[in-house]
Amino acid sequence: DTAVSQTPKYLVTQMGNDKSIKCEQNLGHDTMYWYKQDSKKFLKIMFSYNNKELIINETVPNRFSPKSPDKAHLNLHINSLELGDSAVYFCASSRTNYGYTFGSGTRLTVV
Amino acid sequence: GQNIDQPTEMTATEGAIVQINCTYQTSGFNGLFWYQQHAGEAPTFLSYNVLDGLEEKGRFSSFLSRSKGYSYLLLKELQMKDSASYLCALESVDSWGKLQFGAGTQVVVTP
Numbered sequence: 001d002t003a004v005s006q007t008p009k010y011l012v013t014q015m016g017n018d019k020s021i022k023c024e025q026n027l028g029h030d031t032m033y034w035y036k037q038d039s040k041k042f043l044k045i046m047f048s049y050n051n052k053e054l055i056i057n058e059t060v061p062n063r064f065s066p067k068s069p070d071k072a073h074l075n076l077h078i079n080s081l082e083l084g085d086s087a088v089y090f091c092a093s094s095r096t097n098y099g100y101t102f103g104s105g106t107r108l109t110v111v
Numbered sequence: 112g113q114n115i116d117q118p119t120e121m122t123a124t125e126g127a128i129v130q131i132n133c134t135y136q137t138s139g140f141n142g143l144f145w146y147q148q149h150a151g152e153a154p155t156f157l158s159y160n161v162l163d164g165l166e167e168k169g170r171f172s173s174f175l176s177r178s179k180g181y182s183y184l185l186l187k188e189l190q191m192k193d194s195a196s197y198l199c200a201l202e203s204v205d206s207w208g209k210l211q212f213g214a215g216t217q218v219v220v221t222p
Contacts, residue, residue, distance in 0.1 A: 031208050041196060043154070043212040056209055090153060094208045099144050102153035 003027050006091045006103035013081055014111055020077045021106045023091030031055075032074040033100065034066060037088045049074055081110045115213035117199050122219045127189050131216045133182045133199030141202040144210065145173050145184045148196045157184070157197075186218070194220045 006023040013019055025032060033056075034046040048056035049068040063079045074091060088107050092100040115135045123129040133143075142161040146154035158166055160175035160182065172185040186193055196215040203209040 033208075041148075041215050043198065043200075045209055045211075048209060099146075099156040099159055100154075100208075100210065102155070104153050 004091060004093055004101050004103040006089075006106055008106060009104060010107050010109075012109045012111065015081055015083060017081050018077070018079045019081060019108070020075055021089055021091075021108075023074045023076070023103055025072055025091075025093040025101070025103075027093055027095075027101060029093035029095050029101075030071060031094050032068065032071070033092045033094070034074065034076050035090045035092060035102075037090060037105070039087070043090070047074075047076075078108075081108075083110050086110045115199055115201060115211065117197075117213040117216045119214070120217045120219065122221060123189055124221050125189055125191060129186050129189060129218060131184045131186070131197050131199075131218070133184070133213055135180050135182075135199075135201060135213075137180075137201060139204050141204050143173075143175050143182050144200040144202065145171075145182075146198040146200060146212075148198060148215065150195075154198055189220050191220050191222070194218060 004025045031050045033048045035043050036046055037043045045058055046060050047066040051071050052068045065077045068074045086109050088105045090105045091103040094100045117133050142159050144159050145157040147157050148154040158173040160173055163176055165174045170187045175182045196217050198215045199213040200210040
């Protein structure tokens with residue numbers, strides 16, 4: 001059973017479009033995250049939710065909007081996609097002091 | 112801030128030992144993580160240090176010295192499958208499980 005699953009794995013879309021990435025975890029963790037990994041392989045936090053509440057919101061354009069319908073799901077919606085949004089987006093979940101379990105990533109390419 | 116520095120790349124031969132250093136400047140953190148990331152895959156948890164000293168887990172060991180602002184990951188008896196990027200990450204004290212990652216060290220294992 002996949003612990004943290006995100007879909008789609010690959011996403012190619014045109015500039016200006018709106019797209020969503022979905023994430024689900026079956027580990028019973030309370031906290032979920034979205035990270036962005038750019039072409040230089042830097043992993044940077046974007047958002048974090050704890051029990052459906054937004055607790056971390058880094059400096060991210062407001063075109064990015066996370067939604068957590070329940071503590072097992074954290075989705076990411078992106079409006080008006082730009083070329084610079086091309087990256088790999090990782091969802092993760094965690095239990096305190098036990099590190100993260102990452103999803104397999106969504107490679108977003110904006111053309 | 113929490114500037115985290117790691118070497119960009121290291122090369123070693125199969126069966127050898129490699130030590131990946133991570134230095135940081137921060138006023139405080141909960142713990143320090145090491146993750147392994149193979150190309151095109153998600154990061155996977157390797158180790159977590161809270162207290163100063165060495166944590167050993169099979170072929171991998173991690174060391175932390177808070178007073179020196181320094182950690183290392185030691186990989187022994189290198190295998191070809193150990194070729195990957197190794198990420199050092201600090202867990203923030205002031206945000207729920209937020210991890211700040213270094214840029215990663217690409218380890219290349221040669222026959």
